[in-house]
Amino acid sequence: MLRVGLSGGIGSGKSTVAGRLAEHGAVVIDADKLAREVVEPGTEGLREIVAAFGDGVLDEHGALNRPALAATVFSDADARARLNAIVHPRVGARTGELIAAAPDDAVVVHDVPLLVENGYAPAYHLVLIAHADVEERVTRLVGRGLTEQDARNRIAAQADDEARRAVADVWLDNTGTPDLVLAAVDELWADRLVPYEANVRLRRYTPVPPKVVPYDDTWPAQAARIGARIALAAGGRTVEHIGSTSVPGLAAKDVLDFQLGVASLDEAANLVEALAQAGFPEYAPGPAQDEPRDGGDQSDWLKRLHVGADPKRRVNLHVRVQDGPGWRWSIRFRDWLRADAQARDEYAALKVEVAARHVGDAGAVAYSESKDPWMHAATRRIEAFFGRAF
Known part of the structure; x- marks a missing residue:
């Protein structure tokens, strides 16, 4: 319904x-x-x-x-x-x-x-x-x-x-x-x-290709609406708009990324049905793996991944342990790009170049993997920027 x-x-x-x-x-x-x-x-x-x-x-x-x-x-x-x-x-x-x-x-x-x-x-x-x-x-x-x-x-x-x-x-x-x-x-x-x-x-979604588009001034308002839906479905838990669309002025895929904070992956599993009914079905059953950015244990970087069912508004919803390493990294990465114009320009150029090499939805995974070396190097720069490790 x-x-x-x-x-x-x-x-x-x-x-x-x-x-x-x-x-x-x-x-x-x-x-x-x-x-x-x-x-x-x-x-x-x-x-x-x-x-x-x-x-x-x-x-x-x-x-x-x-x-x-x-x-x-x-x-x-x-x-x-x-x-x-x-x-x-x-x-x-x-x-x-x-x-x-x-x-x-x-x-x-x-x-x-x-x-x-x-x-x-x-x-x-x-x-x-x-x-x-x-x-x-x-x-x-x-x-x-x-x-x-x-x-x-x-x-x-x-x-x-x-x-x-x-x-x-x-x-x-x-x-x-x-x-x-x-x-x-x-x-x-x-x-x-x-x-x-x-x-x-x-419980499905409409795929979109990894096409990078200029920054859209309406993304924050769209994110506010969708974030409110996610929070209501999740019982008022913390929702953060993350990813490239959360960085003013940054070219990005037209995909709104969010993370939803939970106390544990068991708690995340208990939210699967409520999120699906609200229009955010699970991308694949069970935990998903974030790429560890700190060289730590992979198990610390587990999450559950949901996607938006709206065919005209692609959403990725990362359900992460709040204040865990994946949660912290996503917020600091966003805030670093907001504050550092040089890093923001570097990342925009990388995204455009990588997207051009991986056309079509089948290239979405390759698109992400192609950015990984830069993202790993960015971790050290983020730690230096904030003056502390993850």
Whole structure:
């Protein structure tokens, strides 16, 4: 099962995106719809709302008068928090029931207006954000019967574009005509969501060739999103972005490397299933061997290696004993390259040259092995730089 979070500001066109995904076969769970269900007449949710805000939020039939309630909460943060405390737990419980009932091979799309505000992003394999310019959103909302001021108040009460971009794996611009965003959703479904679901379910990944590309300024933001997913799946353990993509300005393969800290390899083995379900299956069963950089015992450099299942975002996840030699070496190597421009330039030139000699995914191992002599020599330079051995 693939869990996809869908969000966007009011009037951004989330419903258009959700509808298209449903046409393709996604199981769409609409948080707004559930929020209405849990406060229908006769429910405990509605009784709590009346107790909190008074009979003035009911219409003549005893149902929730949504415009009256909205007028109260959208301009009052404390009132909005009281409402959320009543509605959100009930919506969460019902959402869990619907996800549990979905088929094992489903792409489950959770349409959540407050995904960003409530910090839900790390719980999904992928987050989609529908976007439209503010003035376009105001026009759409006025067309639905809101006053312009009410529309602007509702927009201002939600997360801004910067906060949404921080969690967005996919940014769907819906400012233009609907056919443009629908075409983008069609491509997303075929090229990413369907193969991603299969990879998660079958515990596999999509290989990438060892091609070195210029530094990408979006790598840190991508790493922050993915690192948060790994940390959540691993119960809050320490996650570090390492490798070439963690060094500003350094050319690199378009692969995000992380290391996850554990107390022992037994603890790492206990995390295999949780990481696989989160979209990071094990590369091969059992421990893997880091190349000892200090001439020490190979057993001190064991780890478990996982990879990302997302076909459009390759990830290597090294599960290492925290503060062990492999853990320390990776962090010091990263920090040395960040601080030493000459070393960084040397390493970039080496990577480009080696990648040119080892084309295709079959050359990935040879690519790494070809760098080993330089990496071993770098160990002595790193020790000298930090003034201590590993």
